[in-house]
Amino acid sequence: MSSMQLLPYKQQVSSLLRLGLPIVVGQLGMIILGLADTIMIGHHSTEELAAAAFVNNVFNLAIIFATGFSYGLTPLIGMLQGGGNTQGIGRVFRNALAANASVAVLLTAVMYTVYCFVDKLGQPEELLPHIRPYFVLQLISLLFIMLFNGFRQFAEGLTDTRTPMWILLGGNALNIFGNYLLIYGSFGFPEWGLFGAGVSTLVSRIVMLLVFIGVVAVARRYKVYREAILRSRFNRNDFIQLNALGWPIALQMGMETAAFSLSAIMVGWLGSIPLAAHQIMISVSTIGFMVYYGMGAALAVRVSHFMGQKDFPNLRRAVNSGMGIILSLAIVASLFFYLVRTPIIYSFTEDHEVMIVVSSLIFSLIVYQFGDALQITFANALRGTTDVKPMMWIAFFSYFIVALPVGYLCGFTWGGGVVGVWVAFPAGLFTAGFLFWLRFRYRLQQLMKK
Structure with missing residues (x-):
């Protein structure tokens, strides 16, 4: 280890930005697609917009x-690339597709059960004819989402973050064009409304997967892995390892999302105006989260490469660099949210009461950017070292034992209303970030003793 060169911070930052910016662009493209979907469906019919909101919220957690x-x-x-194990990369990728497909089947079965009881979930009767067909199309999409994610994580693990970016942007453009054709019945296509939006989304997801398969099949940079992918067979150890890593990460992210959803339910107890303000602020905060998570994903790749090389001093320096970049992005996002808060609010609503409540939440939004940046940095640092099981327990403690009770106490017991409920977000995120940081310090100390 002493013979390994310690890379300067400038080089670490440059490598992280080169890896992370394409991921960020792809993530922002997904936000734009979501906004475009909402606007286009909303212009067709309010009932369809309500149905889409229900189905999308149900599927969001899945x-x-x-x-x-x-x-x-x-x-x-x-780690395999860092150690130069080309055969292992092809074998693990092949088994990852099998693991992802298995989880897709499981999630599809769970969501189909929800579909069978959709009429018992308290939605207005007039929405059910729109909800059911759109729900089925989302259900079919799950397998294609999971297989695409397998190809995306394979490419990003090999530091090829540009290919997923271009495929995502192309798929989003195809989806928006398909919406125009099938929601409104343009150029002689049938006017299917919300069902057309679902068909467009399904087709774009299938096309993105097929394009990614084509890229891996013909691109020169993947030639060295193709033979290993084709020759590989089911490997029990790989399958177990992928599940051992995947489930804790899935549960950690799922618990974070569930805590936000449960907070929305609490805000709903306060009335429609606080709930509308809450939805606006959550939509705005997604922009920051997607940007930080894009850079966090790049950090996980860098950390895993240094793990494969057993180069722990550079691993620590990569995490320090990642923390600096993500905190800088949080500062920029906070300034942006503060300086353009009025235009942001006007872009969502002209209701004066809602605008007053949104204005009161700006400070909470800014504070929680830094908690989000902290937890994303060290969650991805731990992911890069494959130390993921503790993340699941830390997430449970931070979001269910700390965040939700704090939100209830501040919002209801102490009469803080929606501003009080929003205290839950920085409380949970800072707790998670601090505990992830402590765990990463311990993990690094253990690795450097080896």
Whole structure:
């Protein structure tokens, strides 16, 4: 280890930005797609917009869970590449597709059960004819999402973050164009409304997967892995390892998402105006989260490469660099949210009462950017070292034992209203970030003793 060169911070930062910025662009593209979907469906019919909001909220947890599971592949690929094990990369990737497909089948079965009881979930009767077909299309999409995620994490683990970015942006463009054709019945296509939006989304997800398969099949940079991928067979050890990494990450991300959803339920107890303000602020905060998580994903790749090389001094320096970048992004996001708060609010609503409540939440939004940055940095640092089981327990403690009770106490017991409920977010995120940091310090100390 002493013969390994300690890379300067400038080089670490440059490598992280080169890896992370394409991921960030792809993530922001997904936000733009979500906004475009909402606007286009909303212009067709209010009932369809309400139905889409219900189905998307139901599926959001499943998709976050699925994405979290697929993240288990990245550190394995990164470590194998860091150690120069080309055959192992092809074998693990092949088994990851099998693992992802298995989880997709499981999630599809769970969501199909929800579908069977959709009429018992308290939704207005007039929405059910729109909800049911759109729900089925989302259900079919789950397998394609999981397989695409397998290819995406494979590419990102090999430091190829540009290919997933371009495929995501192309898929988003195809989805928006398909929406225009099938929601409104343009150029002679049938006017299917919300069902058309679901068809467009399903087709774009299938096309993105097929394009990724084509890239891996023909691109020169993947040639060295193709033979190993084709010759590999089911490997029990790989399958167990992928599940051992994937489930804790999926549960950690799922619990974080569930805590936010439960907080929304608490805000709903306060009335429609606080709930509308809450939804606006959550939509705005997603921008920051996606940017930080894009850089966090790049950090996990860098950390996994240094793990494969057993280069722990550079691993620590990579995490310090990642922390600096993500905190800088949090400062920029906070300034942006504060300086353009009025135009942001106007872009969502002109209701004066809602605007007053949104304005009162700006400070909480800014504070929680730094908790989000902290927990994303060290969650991804731990993911890169494959130390993921403690993350699951830390997430449970931070979000269910700390955040939700704090939100209830501040919002209801102590009469803080929606501002009090929002105290839960920085409380949970800072707790998670601090505990992830402590765990990473311990993990690094153990690695450097070896």
